[in-house]
Amino acid sequence: MTASVELAGVSKRYQDQLITDSIDLVVAKGEFLTLLGPSGCGKTTTLRMIGGFEVPDEGTVRINGEDVTSLAPYQRRVNTVFQHYALFPHLTVFENIAYGLRRKGAAAERIREKVARGLDLIQMRGMEKKLPAQLSGGQKQRVAMARALACDPEVLLLDEPMSALDVKLRKEMQVELKHLQRELGLTFIFVTHDQEEALVMSDRIAVMNRGRLEHVGSAEEVYERPRTEFVADFLGVKNFFRGRLEGVAGEGRHRWLTESGLTILSDTAGSARPGDTRQLGVRPEKVYCGEEMSRPMSNQFAGTVDDLLYTGPTTSRRVTLAGGTALEALSPSRPGALAGSEVQVGFDSKNVLVLEAS
Amino acid sequence: MRHKILAFILVCLVVARRLDFASPGLAATIAWIVVGAFACVVGALVLARILVRVPRWVGVCLCALVLILGAKSVPHRQESKLNLYIWSAYLAPDTLPEFEKRHGVKVSFDTYDSNEAILAKLQAGNVDYDLVVPSDYMVEILIRENLLAELDKGALKNLKNIDPAFLDKPYDPGNRYSVPYFWGTTGFGYRKDKVPGVIDSWKVLWDPKYRDRITMLDDMRENFSAALHSLGYSSNTTSTAEIQQAKELLMKQKPLLKSYNSGNFHEMLLSGDAWLVQGFNGQVAKAMKENPNIGYCLPKEGCTISFDNLCIPRNAPHRELALLFMDYVMEAEVAAKLVNACYYSTPNRECVPQVSAHIRENSAIFPARENLAHTELIHDVGRAVEAYDAAWTEIKSR
Amino acid sequence: MSQRHSRSSWKAALLDPALGWLLAFFLAPIAVMLVISFARRGTYGGIEWVFGVGNYVRALAPDYLTIYVRTVLMAAATTLICLVMAYPAAYYIALKADPKWRSFYLLLAVVPFWTSFLIRTYAWILLLRTEGLINTMLVGMGLVSEPLKLLYCDSAVLMGLVYGELPFMILPLYSALSRLDTGLLEAAEDLGASPAQAFWTVTVPLTLPGIIVGTVFVFIPSLGAFVTPDLLGGSKSIMIGNRVQDLFASVRDQPFGAAISFLLTLIVLTMLVGAMRVKGRTDSLHGSTI
């Protein structure tokens, strides 16, 4: 696979404030890559540099191997679905979708055909005469998609296209969008700050923090083996311990001693050597409580349930261990769980994440 | 909010600019209202959409402001005062103080720059002027409209100072209502250094040599007077054929003109922009004082003459005082000071010895008596004005 | 702004004291004018209350048609030049200038209004006349051998009108441009539009309401102008405003003057209704009010 989009050492400053810090990123053809990160971390800025709306202060942007760093947006075969859609309010749905084609001077016949295809794609046939003001949020979003796709882009950039939609519609659109991308085989660079959305849709996720890419990997990899504490935290790891690598326990496990005096066993030690300290993390859904533990766990402690948080299908429990450390456990809701009860909690050594500093 | 403010500024600008044009003269005011009104209606309609979004108090304040300004401009009567309504620059610096001192009264005055302003003020009837100074044709109108009071000649001892040649004119036979104050002629001023030869005829204003150095007054009747006189006709003709001939003449002249100019033709003469300007003697005389190379010609074919006259409105509150003032300005010494200050021709023959020599020798202000032989007053020509107007429109539309 | 809302705001307009005042002040003279326009001139000026349409027949004479055509052409040219000059200025102020200087630039645009229009016009005369500053300089530098004819011609009138009306174009355009969503321009560029194409296909249609308002603000006063053609044009090629002024001031044929004024008012109102229609349609797209 050739690289569709390639960022090499791309930095951008606004008034001495470093917004993106030497970003290196290669996106393969036909790949669905998601830029994930908290608000203000530089996702939009990165996207705008790919789209050509900002010129990086350092580094190069390549599209299909061609250096486009200083080309204007209209000279790049990249199209964008904007955060607020940016549909032309004075043009009908038809004309919005036809806009790019008209700029290329396409024949009327071809325009009609392509717009019709676009309308089919977004299932909005019969709405071509409407103005953007007469559309719902979801419809606008789809028109924005169709408008961008009508230009036959090589890369489609999507800046939080679903942030304005309600949860149900968003879920539907996520599926539709993913299908569409597979069908068309296009390169998508998708921006979101919603980790779930990122996991559902992406081939790969690039997690951004303060202008830097912290971890780029497949959805599974980023989720299961986050590289840094920031990534782990952003992807839902709630239990963190600061521990020192003591040495090797039996069965190839590594033994850690936390600040509050717990001993934790992990399967890997990452780059840590004995004596090094690392942040350790465990997902709440990997922490088992009392009777859920069908077998003894490699890390098992006694504690008291402080707090119960019922969320429907799952219940979250906060358990305080002997040394004062609190653990969060997430498990399917069952009747009878009570706050204040003494329980055993545990997690497997294979579920202990050894995290690098951000 | 920013846009509302912006819109509001815009309204203020429109209004302010329209007010700009509103000169005190009635004619200009009417023209302003009429020409401006449609622009304003339009403005109102456009603003209907904008103003409703301006807070109501802004509207109220606006109204209040306008009412206050309006109220302020209504002159209020003061009992012990003589109220003059007079052309601007028609008084000498000590004319009023001297009168005040002599009679122990106060004198106030308002000025105008068109005769129509007097008509409007007197017709409206709510202003208490004791003395007005209308021109000849306006005296005629005011008499017909019954707006003037008959003069008590017994009180005017100095009437004897007035040259009889300027009395008993057709606009007020027997001077029952008016006495002349200043008079003037409409000839043309010229630059002696640029226009050589004997200058005594309107014909030179048609000389192609001076293309683009000639101006005419922007006044229909004065233009026709020049043309009619140079054709040997009366400037008050009602003959369509004669008007047509005059029109042809004026059409022929138009390409030679720099501009039609009633305002600052004397300045153009001074700056050298124009060398031949049809104009009123008073203004040309002022230019002559500044540049001896400027001359004034009363064409031999004839020209128009006009009189500005002191009159007392019928409802003047202080008639006695007004008569005193009338008599006062006819005193030789006072009249001489007026001439020295204003540079206009006086009908007062007794004052001449006291007039400064350089003014006395100025042929524009004191023309030789024989040159006045062919002067003519402009009368209202009645229905014939439509023929004049049609011809004038044709000239102006080309 | 939805259609429904704009209708109810008309109703509100009638209740607004400021507007009521405007209507009374501006509509009353028009009504008086209409009545007078059917009367005729008294033999010695004044108004004779004999009604007829004679004034309107006279107002359609060929000479008047020539003047109307010239007036409309002058006003149209003024509007066009103002538009072409004001658009870049407004564009710069609204979209390119440093925001903290914006008010200052706007102020600059209206500063000339702090002095009287007449005074400013006389200043132009001093600059443009044959022995004026510009000609003296040109001749002095040997660039021309004869002074140029800058004053008392149609181009002087045009220049004067443009000078006087320019701010009335800049302000509405600024207002429209400052609420333009620049994201739409990026969207256009993203879709392959060059900056020029984006300008014509997005900026211009979206600022159309401002263009219309500016055009109305400039065209209508230009149509009624009489001071500028008089002073800068030397009253040689007059506009209809001069004729009206003449009719009132020197011919003293008020009924005829009123008839011509009323015809103009009618034309302008028709135009205005048309402009409001177009503007109303564009407004409904993107909630712009000016």
Ligand SMILES: Nc1ncnc2c1ncn2[C@@H]1O[C@H](COP(=O)(O)OP(=O)(O)OP(=O)(O)O)[C@@H](O)[C@H]1O
């Ligand atoms: N034009 C600008 N001038 C100055 N600073 C800017 C500009 N645009 C963005 N920034 C700053 O750059 C940083 C990154 O902005 P960016 O829009 O890329 O964030 P983002 O990751 O897209 O956030 P969000 O999820 O909220 O959209 C922010 O701190 C922002 O304040």
Ligand SMILES: [Mg+2]
């Ligand atoms: Mg963003």
